[in-house]
Amino acid sequence: xxxxxxxxYRESVDAGxxxxxxxxxxxxxxxxxxxxxxxxxxxxxxxxxxSHAAGCITSRKTQQARIGSCNGEDGxxxxxxxxxxxxxxxxxxxxxxxxxxxxxxxxxxDTKTKYGSCVSNEFPGGPICFWSNDFCNDxxxxxxxxxxxxxxxxxxxxxxxxxxxxxxxxxxxQSCDENQEFLSVVDMKSIMDxxxxxxxxxxxxAATAPxxxxxxxxxxxxxxxxxxxKTPDKTLAGGQQLLSNNNNDNGGADVRLIASCVIGGLVAFxxxxxxxxxxxxxxxxxxxxxxxxxx
Numbered sequence: 437x438x439x440x441x442x443x444x445y446r447e448s449v450d451a452g453x454x455x456x457x458x459x460x461x462x463x464x465x466x467x468x469x470x471x472x473x474x475x476x477x478x479x480x481x482x483x484x485x486x487s488h489a490a491g492c493i494t495s496r497k498t499q500q501a502r503i504g505s506c507n508g509e510d511g512x513x514x515x516x517x518x519x520x521x522x523x524x525x526x527x528x529x530x531x532x533x534x535x536x537x538x539x540x541x542x543x544x545x546d547t548k549t550k551y552g553s554c555v556s557n558e559f560p561g562g563p564i565c566f567w568s569n570d571f572c573n574d575x576x577x578x579x580x581x582x583x584x585x586x587x588x589x590x591x592x593x594x595x596x597x598x599x600x601x602x603x604x605x606x607x608x609x610q611s612c613d614e615n616q617e618f619l620s621v622v623d624m625k626s627i628m629d630x631x632x633x634x635x636x637x638x639x640x641x642a643a644t645a646p647x648x649x650x651x652x653x654x655x656x657x658x659x660x661x662x663x664x665x666k667t668p669d670k671t672l673a674g675g676q677q678l679l680s681n682n683n684n685d686n687g688g689a690d691v692r693l694i695a696s697c698v699i700g701g702l703v704a705f706x707x708x709x710x711x712x713x714x715x716x717x718x719x720x721x722x723x724x725x726x727x728x729x730x731x
Contacts, residue, residue, distance in 0.1 A: 446629045449535075449591060449605045450480035450493040451501040459488035463501045466610035469529045479594060479613040480604045495634050499536035499586070502529045503549070511540040512550075515589075515607070516568040518578050519552045535586050535633055551589045551632070553581035558622045565589045567607045567632065571622055586633035593619045593630050605630035 451463040454470035455478050464470055467477035483489045491497055505513050505527050506520035513533030517526035532539040534549065541547045553563040554572035565588045569578035594612035596602040609618035624630050 446631065446635070447605050448495070448587075448631050448634045449498055449607060449611075450484070451498040452477055452479045452483050452611065453486075453489040453492045455486075455489055459486055461489070463492035463497045464529070465498075465501050465503070465535070465607050468608075468610045469502060471529050477610075479611060479616065480606075481594070481596070481602070481616065482613055499534065499633055501535050502531065503533050503535060504528045505530035505533045505540075511538070512580070513538045513540065514580075515551050518569045518575065519580060548585045550580050550582060551584040551586065552578045553584050554578040558625070559590075566621065567591050570620065587631060587635045589632035590621050591624075591630050591632055592621045593624050593627070595619055603627065607632065 449465060451465055453461050454464045454472065454475040455461040456475050461475050464477065470477045478486060478489060480493055483492050492501075503513060503515055504517070505511050506517075507522065507525045508527055509530045509532065511530075511533070512519075513530065514520055514526065517523040520526050536549060537547050538549045539547070551565055551567070552569065553565045554569060554574070554577045555562065556564055556566075556571045557573055558571050563581065565581060565584035566572070566578070567589055569575040572578045591605055591607050593603045594606040594616040595618075596616055598615070603619070604616075605624075606612060606618065612618050619627070621630070
């Protein structure tokens, strides 16, 4: 399975609604999911303009919208009948099959709904996750893919007939209203990336520590300080020797250590002076009399 990425921005499907006469109903991706004849499908564009139904266009409600299933309502969940071993038993809307979650698998480690994939010349690079087999090179190869969750399924779109810039991602032509035209997944290639649902949120990054209010001072090391000239060792009585201060080249190391301490002290002193100046410049708070007036 290959995930399509290009220079276009990514969008996802917003659900419509199978609305009753009062404007209420169940969220749905297309008109063919409205199995109750007393309901009317409103596209995601129409749903967004209806105060009763507007909740269906949220990501959470879209992820909970019903999809179909094979073998009646016994599963597996499927987006199209071509995924079923017996297509005639396909049901377009199952209460246990949602865009994001397959409730038939409750209790399992992985309950995400799986979709189909196939190889398509329109999308080179490997098997692509699709809603249906419309653009498979060999339609018979369209089958369930464990990697095809809703965030990887490419879909088409509905475009308003009077405004080419108004496009909503959609799974099929039944997702569009009478004022829209359907654009296939191939038509959408040159416009935007449309997926069935939003991609999962990125993993949180580790919190970074707040910056220190004062800079960290590093010791100053002088690598090029020449060593002090050696003086002859003095011989004491009894054959003992008094070693000079710079014997074994320790004199150069002492100079470097002293210089480092001096420079570090000067920098620290400078920081204290700057802080004192800023504090001195801060205006004093006015005193307040007991009656609340400034004095």
